[in-house]
Amino acid sequence: MHSTLNRRQFLSVSALTLTAAGLAGCSTTATKTNSFIGPSSTAVSAAEAKRHRTGTIVQRALTAEPVTLDLGGKTAKTWAYRGASATKPLRGNVGDTLKVDFTNDLPDPTSLHWHGLALRNDMDGVPSLTQEPIEPGGSFDYEFTLPEPGTFWFHPHVGTQLDRGLYAPLIIDDPNEKGDYDQEWVIVLDDWLDGVTATPDEVLAELKKGMMDHGGMDMGPMRMGNTLMGATSPLLGGDAGDVYYPLYLINGTPANDPQTFSAKHGERIRLRIINAGGDTAFRFGVTEHPLTITHTDGFPVEPHEAESVVLGMGERYDAIITAGDGAFAVVAEAVGKQYQALAVLRTGSGSAPAKDVTLPQTKNPATAGDLRAAGEVALPKRGVDRTLTLELTGGMEKYDWAINGKRMNMDQPMRDALGIADGERVALEFKNSTTMWHPMHLHGHTYQLPGGGPRKDTSIVLPGTTLRVEFDADNPGRWLTHCHNVYHGEAGMMTTIAYQEN
Numbered sequence: 001m002h003s004t005l006n007r008r009q010f011l012s013v014s015a016l017t018l019t020a021a022g023l024a025g026c027s028t029t030a031t032k033t034n035s036f037i038g039p040s041s042t043a044v045s046a047a048e049a050k051r052h053r054t055g056t057i058v059q060r061a062l063t064a065e066p067v068t069l070d071l072g073g074k075t076a077k078t079w080a081y082r083g084a085s086a087t088k089p090l091r092g093n094v095g096d097t098l099k100v101d102f103t104n105d106l107p108d109p110t111s112l113h114w115h116g117l118a119l120r121n122d123m124d125g126v127p128s129l130t131q132e133p134i135e136p137g138g139s140f141d142y143e144f145t146l147p148e149p150g151t152f153w154f155h156p157h158v159g160t161q162l163d164r165g166l167y168a169p170l171i172i173d174d175p176n177e178k179g180d181y182d183q184e185w186v187i188v189l190d191d192w193l194d195g196v197t198a199t200p201d202e203v204l205a206e207l208k209k210g211m212m213d214h215g216g217m218d219m220g221p222m223r224m225g226n227t228l229m230g231a232t233s234p235l236l237g238g239d240a241g242d243v244y245y246p247l248y249l250i251n252g253t254p255a256n257d258p259q260t261f262s263a264k265h266g267e268r269i270r271l272r273i274i275n276a277g278g279d280t281a282f283r284f285g286v287t288e289h290p291l292t293i294t295h296t297d298g299f300p301v302e303p304h305e306a307e308s309v310v311l312g313m314g315e316r317y318d319a320i321i322t323a324g325d326g327a328f329a330v331v332a333e334a335v336g337k338q339y340q341a342l343a344v345l346r347t348g349s350g351s352a353p354a355k356d357v358t359l360p361q362t363k364n365p366a367t368a369g370d371l372r373a374a375g376e377v378a379l380p381k382r383g384v385d386r387t388l389t390l391e392l393t394g395g396m397e398k399y400d401w402a403i404n405g406k407r408m409n410m411d412q413p414m415r416d417a418l419g420i421a422d423g424e425r426v427a428l429e430f431k432n433s434t435t436m437w438h439p440m441h442l443h444g445h446t447y448q449l450p451g452g453g454p455r456k457d458t459s460i461v462l463p464g465t466t467l468r469v470e471f472d473a474d475n476p477g478r479w480l481t482h483c484h485n486v487y488h489g490e491a492g493m494m495t496t497i498a499y500q501e502n
């Protein structure tokens with residue numbers, strides 16, 4: 001039997017739970033906790049009412065359920081969505097209301113998080129922070145205004161679930177944008193192990209047992225159980241990843257069964273590339289096709305030519321290519337891991353590219369630091385009202401990844417919350433004091449990188465470096481910021497940024 005909470009019921013349950021969580025928290029912070037705006041506050045509905053709305057309702061049904069996949073001849077039991085997938089995105093126009101009737105047919109609680117959207121806080125899908133977990137057999141109606149056009153995606157915000165098949169793109173169109181291209185392909189990159197070598201929960205348990213520091217090894221990546229030792233990359237400033245994956249996928253298919261994209265010679269193709277991986281940065285490119293990068297994390301940038309581009313987990317890049325004559329390899333190299341995902345671009349005759357085809361290495365791949373925000377999305381110049389320093393701490397030995405030395409406990413997500421006030425310009429300083437890179441993600445906002453850099457919601461922070469970004473506090477609520485390495489996040493590298501009550 002399905003239990004359904006309508007919006008009003010869930011809001012009251014949610015309010016009670018948050019109060020209880022605040023009281024149960026450390027007594028010295030209980031007062032502070034209660035002075036933050038909650039997801040059901042009038043400030044949240046007031047912010048929603050101010051969003052541009054078309055009046056169109058896009059209604060979809062989505063079910064999370066156990067499935068069996070054929071991955072290039074390997075059978076994998078996993079969890080996925082009925083109603084959306086890498087090749088079947090959710091899609092709407094900016095200003096439309098997206099209504100998703102979501103059912104949980106998984107054996108575990110779950111939620112839907114809409115990655116990158118500055119949406120209303122009570123629809124952000126973070127259990128015990130913005131809503132109750134959706135129990136097995138339960139359902140939940142997500143309903144919110146699509147706030148910005150661009151390439152987004154969604155996944156659960158519970159445990160390691162996103163490293164199963166639980167993800168799909170959410171594409172938001174701007175009907176007024178004159179897209180100068182003939183075709184559009186959504187390209188979802190993923191590292192895969194679920195149901196092949198282990199479940200993500202088993203991997204996390206293994207990682208939590210701890211291991212030796214695997215930096216400084218120079219014999220290349222070495223598998224030990226489900227962990228990967230010695231996977232390093234100069235591009236990532238050291239350790240590339242912790243986890244051994246037997247497969248790398250483009251749109252759900254591995255390199256031995258590649259998807260073929262068909263086009264006509266000379267057509268301009270917009271690629272919307274999404275890294276949905278759990279522990280892998282990808283270097284993406286198309287052989288013999290320079291990329292013109294036009295967007296990152298949904299927001300336009302000044303067009304930038306590149307041979308390839310690096311995406312951390314959670315990042316998106318849009319790029320235009322002009323299709324050549326023949327058959328070409330669409331490659332996503334698992335950075336530092338010596339494997340790659342593959343698809344084929346075909347416009348004419350010619351043999352399919354070999355599985356071990358490599359991207360040219362004549363130029364450094366593009367990263368966010370090479371890009372500049374398009375003028376219309378640059379933040380207006382103003383002084384910073386508040387600076388929050390988030391020191392990224394922890395390591396492989398104890399698997400104690402944290403922010404400011406504090407590991408998030410999702411039973412008490414407000415315990416160490418950092419306060420901000422509505423209307424402030426906030427600087428976030430991600431100071432990486434670990435020996436590994438982290439793709440840091442902020443919910444509910446899109447910050448700007450320094451020096452006129454791009455607007456983004458997920459950024460690679462290299463070891464030993466500090467990345468300072470700025471955003472305008474214009475979306476009241478309680479928002480996570482965390483490492484999008486799902487194992488680091490789950491180990492505790494998360495914190496909450498919360499709007500104070502006026």
Ligand SMILES: [Cu+2]
Nearest residue numbers: 438483485488
């Ligand atoms: Cu991390």
